[in-house]
Amino acid sequence: MPRAENPLETDGSALTAFAAGLRALRENAGNPSYRELARRAHFSATTLSDAAGGRRLPSLAVTLAYVRACGGDGDEWERRWRATAAELTTPAPAAGTAPYRGLAAYDHEDADFFFGRDRLVETLLARIATHRRVIVTGASGSGKTSLLRAGLALRLTGPVVFTTARELRRVPEAASLVVVDQCEELFTPGRDDDRARFAAALRADGPRVVLAVRADFADRCADLLGAAPARVEVGPMTPDELRQAITGPAARVRCMVETPLLTTAVALAHGRAGALPWLSQALLETWRRRSGNRLTLAGFQAAGEFGALPAAAAEAVFAALGPAGQAVARDLFRRLADPLEGLRAVDVDELDDTPLTADVVGRFVRARVLVRDAHRLRLAHEAVLDAWPRLRDRSDGPGRTHRELTRAATAWRRHHRDPSLL
Known part of the structure; x- marks a missing residue:
């Protein structure tokens, strides 16, 4: 005979009601042991027991495995799980500075929250030291702007100008380095005169220049320089870099990222350069739904994850x-x-x-x-x-x-x- 579970506290909370529902489902299924449920669900008996313990909301995957092992309706319980997660993770009023920037790029004032690109910043600094013209290139959403404005900016000395191709009219004489972002805008229709002025300014004997451009315009941008520039490719982050990018900003505001959330987020973003903005957006929404000082997988899933x-x-x-x-x-x-x-x-x-x-x-x-x-x-x-x-x-x-x-x-x-x- 299965061992009796500890009674649930009748506090009327959504979490307790959810756990009580799982227990009732198990009882209606003939009250199988958790060892038997583990065999059916392919999760450990401890994990399944904790799911109905009422101490925390189980993950959606564990919930659905528990429900199906008891012969329940997966679609119904997925809706119930999402409703409970939404109630438990209702966004708290924003307090203090958010550690993530969502779809926006990290800027100069966000440098303290920019993590995971140390190796690439060192590579870029080495190229700048040995070449007068450097092109930073990568797919859209790979993090070129954040690399320049939050990663590179604090490592530079002397008068440095940060601008975009749309804003640049001439290369400032007093600058030791000019960083020009969004250079793909030069190649939109009707910008022939702008490209000519831009090329003339860059070919002059002026300061060092770093150009950031989307990968599909990198060769055309290099042609404007009149000489082969050095290139730095902004690719996907490694798993370790992703872990730094996820946990570092949270630590700055004295928050911790729970291990299940960290593991899930790294797996979703690894190898996908275009996923970085959505990782940041999902983490921003998770931070708004934090539980005390913890960023949880339940909050991440309630925020919509990546999909x-x-x-x-x-x-x-x-x-x-x-x-x-x-x-x-x-x-x-x-x-x-x-x-x-x-x-x-x-x-x-x-x-x-x-x-x-x-x-x-x-x-x-x-x-x-x-x-x-x-x-x-x-x-x-x-x-x-x-x-x-x-x-x-x-x-x-x-x-x-x-x-x-x-x-x-x-x-x-x-x-x-x-x-x-x-």
């Missing part, structure tokens, strides 16, 4: 498009999201060379939904596949046929239009 946040941004962009733009967007996302293969990248050569397509792609890139590097376009994170209904409910047939034709056409071109490949 719901970019999905909401994607829907906002889509809704703002006209009918023609929405048609382009539907076609684009059919290519990006294969129902069977999951997330895939699209070569930029596959995109229609029209102003409308460029505008649609640009909107989703600026919203951090899409990531663009030198040659490819991809979703910022595969969690969007399940979180955005327009992708989840997509039809398979036309998209798959289009992708097969695209691959065949690419192979045909690469083989000098060999008639046998038709």
